[in-house]
Every structure is written in structure tokens, then in C-alpha cells.
Amino acid sequence: MQKQLKLVTLLIFVVGLIIVFSNSTYRMPGNQQNYEPIQPIDFSHRLHAGEMDIPCQYCHYGASQSRHAGIPATSVCMNCHKYVSATKEAFQLEEKESVFEGRETESITSVEISKIYEAMGYDSQGEPIEGKEGKSVEWVKVHNIPDFVFFSHKPHITAGVDCTDCHGDVSSMERIKQTEDLSMGWCLDCHRKDHESLDNAPERTQLLLDCATCHY
Ligand code: HEC
Ligand code: HEC
Ligand code: HEC
Ligand code: HEC
Ligand code: HEC
Numbered sequence: 439m440q441k442q443l444k445l446v447t448l449l450i451f452v453v454g455l456i457i458v459f460s461n462s463t464y465r466m467p468g469n470q471q472n473y474e475p476i477q478p479i480d481f482s483h484r485l486h487a488g489e490m491d492i493p494c495q496y497c498h499y500g501a502s503q504s505r506h507a508g509i510p511a512t513s514v515c516m517n518c519h520k521y522v523s524a525t526k527e528a529f530q531l532e533e534k535e536s537v538f539e540g541r542e543t544e545s546i547t548s549v550e551i552s553k554i555y556e557a558m559g560y561d562s563q564g565e566p567i568e569g570k571e572g573k574s575v576e577w578v579k580v581h582n583i584p585d586f587v588f589f590s591h592k593p594h595i596t597a598g599v600d601c602t603d604c605h606g607d608v609s610s611m612e613r614i615k616q617t618e619d620l621s622m623g624w625c626l627d628c629h630r631k632d633h634e635s636l637d638n639a640p641e642r643t644q645l646l647l648d649c650a651t652c653h654y
Pocket of ligand 3: 492
């Protein structure tokens with residue numbers, strides 16, 4: 439009886455610890471460093487931005503013009519996926535198999551690409567379905583700055599700050615991950631360093647460290 443009671447107490451304690459710790463890592467706004475959520479479509483930055491070398495701003499064209507870099511609409515994906523319904527590897531495999539089985543080569547659409555067609559309201563061949571409307575893909579937002587902080591991409595891109603300075607080596611990521619803690623100290627460290635390297639006028643540096651620059 440006593441032993442069982444001890445065990446139950448221990449269990450409650452451990453479960454309590456897990457709850458406390460998971461709250462402290464997931465509830466703190468802006469401190470979700472290493473957050474790497476699973477996305478509705480298995481989109482790879484390594485493949486698109488790395489191997490294929492598609493420029494970041496081909497998809498995130500808001501970055502140099504506005505506050506938000508933006509997530510591309512599915513129609514942007516269709517610029518290529520109208521023609522690319524599966525990987526080259528999958529097509530080669532189908533070709534080999536069809537020759538081996540003595541049949542005609544079939545057109546194939548991979549599971550992940552069919553999700554793009556589905557979102558567009560298209561059929562499995564990537565053709566529009568009469569009367570069917572598209573819907574947007576529910577991408578999970580990775581980076582989140584609290585509402586009381588003002589952040590805009592534009593001044594950073596204009597000043598020549600690189601995407602990698604704040605987002606890490608995205609072109610090697612299979613799945614997007616938040617590499618920095620996005621804390622106030624992180625912003626300020628760079629704003630201070632920038633002063634030293636750019637040799638900004640003192641009032642410019644003052645502005646970059648001024649509370650009102652980032653807080654309304
Ligand atoms: C072919 C289009 C495309 C290209 C090119 C591309 N991205 Fe993306 N990016 C996306 C899509 C779609 C998402 C949302 C899904 C995801 O997170 O993977 C995304 C998400 C992101 C996010 C996370 C956004 C969030 O939710 O916080 C960052 C950061 C990002 N991209 C940076 C980059 C950088 C840096 C490059 C260039 C090295 C780049 N992207 C190139 C399409 C693209
Ligand atoms: C000075 C740091 C910094 C630089 C440089 C930067 N980002 Fe961001 N990025 C952020 C922060 C901080 C957020 C979160 C913003 C928010 O929650 O409003 C973010 C959010 C994003 C998002 C999510 C959607 C959005 O617009 O909020 C995408 C996509 C993105 N960045 C892509 C890029 C790309 C591509 C580049 C380079 C062209 C880039 N970023 C350069 C800091 C930066
Ligand atoms: C500039 C052309 C281009 C754009 C734009 C593009 N892709 Fe691709 N994507 C490709 C090519 C080419 C492949 C096949 C690579 C291979 O053969 O391995 C591919 C492969 C993929 C795959 C892997 C398919 C599989 O079966 O494993 C996914 C998923 C994908 N893309 C999603 C997207 C999404 C989502 C977007 C829009 C945000 C997008 N792509 C935009 C060219 C593009
Ligand atoms: C890697 C370096 C770097 C990081 C990290 C960074 N910044 Fe900046 N920031 C800059 C540079 C460089 C400028 C432009 C300085 C100039 O034009 O003299 C700038 C400018 C700004 C401006 C515009 C100021 C103005 O009114 O002209 C705001 C707002 C800003 N940053 C907010 C933030 C916030 C909020 C964060 C953190 C979430 C952040 N920055 C993180 C380098 C950085
Ligand atoms: C370059 C941008 C920037 C400047 C300048 C700045 N802050 Fe912040 N501040 C932030 C960011 C980003 C956060 C959110 C941090 C997080 O979520 O972890 C923040 C958070 C805070 C918080 C919430 C508590 C905390 O630490 O998370 C307070 C209070 C605050 N700032 C006060 C100030 C004061 C006072 C000044 C002027 C002395 C100032 N900030 C200057 C970017 C800035």
C-alpha cells in the first residue's frame with residue numbers, strides 16, 4: 439500500500455514537471471527557438487532554394503517592400519507544378535517499371551503535389567475542375583513576434599541585412615526551423631553592432647536603440 443502510494447506521488451510529480459516545462463518552452467512569446475512544426479505540404483527549402491537555387495524573393499517578394507515577407511500563394515507553385523507533377527526520380531522509376539511490365543508509361547502525380555492541385559481546386563492531372571474553387575494551404579506560422587513589438591522586413595533588406603542573418607541557412611533546411619530566439623536582446627545586439635560597423639551618426643544609433651522604434 440505504502441509503496442503504491444509513493445509510486446503514485448512520484449508519477450504526479452513527474453507529470454507535473456513535464457507540464458511546467460512544456461509550458462515554459464512553448465508559451466513564452468518570441469522564444470520558440472528551434473521550433474520546427476510539421477507543415478501541411480512537405481515543401482523543401484533545401485530542394486527549391488538550395489538545389490534549384492530559386493531566389494528567396496521569387497516567393498517572398500514582400501520582403502524588400504513591406505513589413506511582411508509573405509508566404510506565396512499556391513498559384514506561384516503552379517508556375518512550375520503545372521508541368522512538374524512528381525519528382526524526376528519517380529518518373530524514371532515509372533518508365534522503367536512500364537517497360538518491364540510491357541505497358542504504356544502512365545502519367546503520375548505524387549501525394550505531395552496532389553495537395554497543391556487539391557488546394558487549387560484542380561484534378562489529379564493538374565487541370566481545373568469546372569465550378570470548383572480553390573482554397574489556401576494552411577501553412578503553420580513559424581516565426582512570431584509579440585503584438586507590442588514593431589518589426590518590418592523592409593528597412594533590413596534595404597540596409598543589406600541578409601535573410602541568413604536572422605533565419606539561418608534556410609537553403610539547407612528540409613523543413614523550416616526558427617534558428618534565433620527573436621528576443622529583445624537579439625534585436626539590440628545587432629542594432630548596436632550595426633552602429634560600430636556602419637559608423638552611423640550618433641542620432642541614427644540612438645534611434646535604433648530607442649524604445650519607441652520597436653514599441654508603439
Ligand atoms: C518556391 C517558393 C519558395 C522559395 C524559393 C523560398 N521559400 Fe521560404 N517559404 C515558402 C513556403 C511555401 C513557406 C511556408 C511553408 C514552410 O514553412 O515551409 C515558406 C516559409 C519560409 C519561412 C518561415 C515563415 C514563417 O512561418 O515564419 C522563412 C523564414 C522562409 N521561408 C525563408 C526563405 C528564405 C530565406 C529563402 C531563400 C533562401 C526562401 N524562403 C525561399 C516558399 C519559398
Ligand atoms: C533582421 C532580421 C530579419 C531579416 C534580415 C529577415 N527576416 Fe524574415 N522575419 C524576421 C522576423 C523577426 C519575423 C517574424 C515577424 C513577425 O512575427 O511579424 C520574420 C518573418 C518572416 C516570414 C514569415 C512571414 C512574414 O512575412 O512575417 C518569412 C516568410 C520571412 N521572414 C522570410 C524572410 C526572407 C526571405 C528574408 C530575406 C529576403 C528575411 N525574412 C529577412 C526577421 C528577419
Ligand atoms: C521554379 C519552379 C518551381 C516552383 C516555383 C515550385 N516548385 Fe516544387 N518542385 C519543382 C521541381 C522541378 C521539383 C522536382 C524536383 C525533383 O525532380 O526531384 C519540385 C518538387 C516539389 C515537391 C516534392 C514532390 C515529391 O513528390 O516529393 C514538393 C512537395 C513541391 N515541389 C512543392 C512546391 C510548393 C508547395 C511550391 C510553392 C510554394 C513549389 N513547389 C514551387 C519546381 C518548382
Ligand atoms: C542582424 C542584424 C539585425 C537584427 C537581428 C535586427 N535588426 Fe533591425 N535593423 C538592422 C539594420 C542594419 C537596420 C537599418 C539601420 C540603418 O538604416 O541605419 C535596422 C533597422 C530597424 C528598424 C527601422 C528603424 C528606422 O526607423 O529606420 C526597425 C523598426 C528595426 N530594425 C526593428 C528590429 C527588431 C524589432 C528586431 C528584432 C526582432 C530587429 N530589428 C533585429 C539590423 C538588425
Ligand atoms: C530593436 C528593437 C527593440 C528596441 C529598441 C526595444 N525593444 Fe523591447 N522588446 C523587443 C522585442 C523583440 C521584445 C519581445 C521579446 C520576446 O518576446 O522575448 C521586447 C520586449 C520588451 C518587453 C517585455 C518584457 C520582455 O523582456 O520580454 C519590455 C517591457 C520592453 N521590451 C521594454 C523596452 C524598453 C523600455 C526599451 C527602451 C529602453 C525597449 N524595449 C527597446 C524589441 C525592442
